[in-house]
Amino acid sequence: MRLATWNVNSIRARVDRVTDWLQRADIDVLAMQETKCSDQQFPTMPFAALGYDVVHCGFNQWNGVAIASRVGIDDAQVGFDGQPTWGDTDVEAAAEARALGATCAGVRVWSLYVPNGRFVGSPHYAYKLEWLAALRETAQRWVTDDPALPIAMVGDWNIAPTDDDVWSVEAYRDSTHVTPPERDAFRAIVNAGYADVVRPFTPGPGVYTYWDYTRLAFQKRRGMRIDFILGSPAFADRVTHAEIDREERKGKGASDHAPVVVDLSD
């Protein structure tokens, strides 16, 4: 089974590019983030035409996560137990449904869009840390409750876990994505039993998954590694290969993130 994660930065703006890539890259299950549309607006037809079922959760023009699978989708679930929500109204709470889980061919896949945090000290930054702490708590329970279940938590984590994962430490001084509390939160999830299964196949430094649209960042190789596939032991044991498809960051109409891919043995 080949599983991928991709922050697509609007599925409606990029559906052709995404479905073309799904076919070309022979992907079985794709987790998407930043779909930037409502459930009604999600373009399911182009996926269905290629044999993919889709589950989606999105309520505003910024968030939105989806899973497309051609090996079936069971037990789809929006949000994880204890997930904190932002704001008081129903719409705001729903918009913070940044996690979508589904079982695909026996593998539990979570498409995650970790809060950005905006800037250090903002309420959004505090919320990011709360959200990550709640995820760690729940994810730790998943892996202890059923160690035999392969679980993958994939997506845009909005954290560069080490200095090797940013093009310039100086450029990101005092910025979100690199602060010790964010890195501690990421490490805590790894320590709860979820390994970065891509890194062994893509050693750094200088290996990234995201490049800003501005200032020719991609051409100048100024990026960050913030998109991850974290796997429980039962998942990690099955990983045979992984890669970051930076070719998809090239050309007109690219997302600012590249897809990240893993292969699993049967």
Added chain:
DNA sequence: ATGGTGGACGTTCCA
């Protein structure tokens, strides 16, 4: 070209 790009929404906010 002197703060850059891209998307959704709506004349601005978010990443």
